[in-house]
Amino acid sequence: MIRSIQTLLVPIPTIREHKLACTVMREQLMVLVHIQTNDGYEGWGEATTIGGLSYAEESPHSIKTNIDTYFTPLLIKERPTSTAQAMHLLNKNINGNRFAKCAIETALLDIEGKRLGVPISELLGGRVRDQLEVAWTLASGNTDTDIIEAKQVIEAKRHRIFKLKIGSRSIAKDVEHVIAIKQALPDCRITVDLNQAWTELDAMKGIKLLQDGGVDLIEQPISMRNPAGLKRLKQHFDVAIMADEIVQDPQNAFYLAANHCADVFAVKINQAGGLKNACLIGQMAHLAGIELYGGTMLEGPIGTAASAHVFSTYPSINFDTELFGPLLLTDDILTKPLDYNNFGLTVPTGPGLGIEVNADKVYDYAERNLSRASANKNNLKINMNA
Ligand code: MUC
Numbered sequence: 001m002i003r004s005i006q007t008l009l010v011p012i013p014t015i016r017e018h019k020l021a022c023t024v025m026r027e028q029l030m031v032l033v034h035i036q037t038n039d040g041y042e043g044w045g046e047a048t049t050i051g052g053l054s055y056a057e058e059s060p061h062s063i064k065t066n067i068d069t070y071f072t073p074l075l076i077k078e079r080p081t082s083t084a085q086a087m088h089l090l091n092k093n094i095n096g097n098r099f100a101k102c103a104i105e106t107a108l109l110d111i112e113g114k115r116l117g118v119p120i121s122e123l124l125g126g127r128v129r130d131q132l133e134v135a136w137t138l139a140s141g142n143t144d145t146d147i148i149e150a151k152q153v154i155e156a157k158r159h160r161i162f163k164l165k166i167g168s169r170s171i172a173k174d175v176e177h178v179i180a181i182k183q184a185l186p187d188c189r190i191t192v193d194l195n196q197a198w199t200e201l202d203a204m205k206g207i208k209l210l211q212d213g214g215v216d217l218i219e220q221p222i223s224m225r226n227p228a229g230l231k232r233l234k235q236h237f238d239v240a241i242m243a244d245e246i247v248q249d250p251q252n253a254f255y256l257a258a259n260h261c262a263d264v265f266a267v268k269i270n271q272a273g274g275l276k277n278a279c280l281i282g283q284m285a286h287l288a289g290i291e292l293y294g295g296t297m298l299e300g301p302i303g304t305a306a307s308a309h310v311f312s313t314y315p316s317i318n319f320d321t322e323l324f325g326p327l328l329l330t331d332d333i334l335t336k337p338l339d340y341n342n343f344g345l346t347v348p349t350g351p352g353l354g355i356e357v358n359a360d361k362v363y364d365y366a367e368r369n370l371s372r373a374s375a376n377k378n379n380l381k382i383n384m385n386a
Pocket residue numbers: 050137139165193195244295296297298322
């Protein structure tokens with residue numbers, strides 16, 4: 001039975017500015033969920049988003065507030081005895097809030113796995129692979145810096161596939177940047193992610209140039225509200241078109257799969273509303289003949305481990321993953337870091353998530369975040385009284 005649910009806002013700076021069409025990140029603010037049970041188990045979950053409300057309709061603060069205000073009282077009152085029952089209860093009583101639901105489900109599955117002595121992958125149907133290839137995102141905003149960074153991570157045998165974030169500059173400037181990088185790294189698979197920045201007309205122009213320049217994969221070029229447009233782009237071009245923001249819960253993924261709106265689905269556990277939903281979306285895509293890509297919401301190590309368990313169960317994952325989130329952060333919150341080696345991530349094998357969270361460190365970070373928030377409040381008071 002659940003005894004307590006703590007939610008913590010944990011800010012960790014990024015190793016450099018991370019520039020997307022929708023925001024520039026200098027830190028990742030993780031929402032960590034720490035659940036303890038009456039019989040002495042504890043589980044950890046994580047929700048992240050990108051740049052407050054820039055990427056999605058849930059922010060770290062809304063996730064924390066909604067868990068504290070609505071999820072926790074319901075779970076404590078109703079006392080569900082399994083993860084499945086808990087998620088059923090939440091889905092029946094709480095609309096939306098997919099990111100928050102993902103964090104809770106992760107922590108509950110961590111506990112369930114620990115109780116049964118099996119990794120989460122085995123609770124999700126069973127892993128078919130132990131290692132996932134991991135792409136790196138080049139997003140410094142500068143072409144030469146990106147090329148140097150790419151060469152360094154290839155040399156270190158960390159990554160050999162790359163994603164470029166574009167969409168904040170003109171089409172001509174973005175294409176020039178991408179082609180320069182593709183030419184510097186001719187043997188590497190290159191994805192470009194627009195984060196919905198282009199209109200359909202822009203996309204017709206831009207994708208033609210990118211395709212001619214040898215780019216391998218085009219991610220969410222246009223608005224997530226335009227599935228028909230995405231399908232038109234898929235039909236028009238040979239280069240693979242990947243759906244990201246538009247792939248949300250299983251119901252909407254079913255529509256996209258049934259209508260073949262994209263060649264590839266980027267699946268993210270937060271966006272899907274949890275690990276089981278992400279498995280379901282993967283299975284649907286597979287059945288519809290759509291390729292899979294293991295996406296990230298730039299999670300820290302908890303969300304990354306959870307995602308790795310999910311992606312390890314996919315029947316095929318031909319476009320690999322981008323589970324590099326922890327490597328973008330300046331500090332780790334695990335007692336032993338996730339195992340990145342030979343261009344990939346090893347899926348943890350221990351019970352539950354198979355990781356050990358440094359609880360003291362996490363609570364310290366959360367404390368510092370609280371003092372930061374109250375310092376801001378005090379400044380507000382000073383300004384009001386000035
Ligand atoms: C996204 O849109 O895919 C993934 C990698 C990265 O740099 O940003 C995320 C979000």
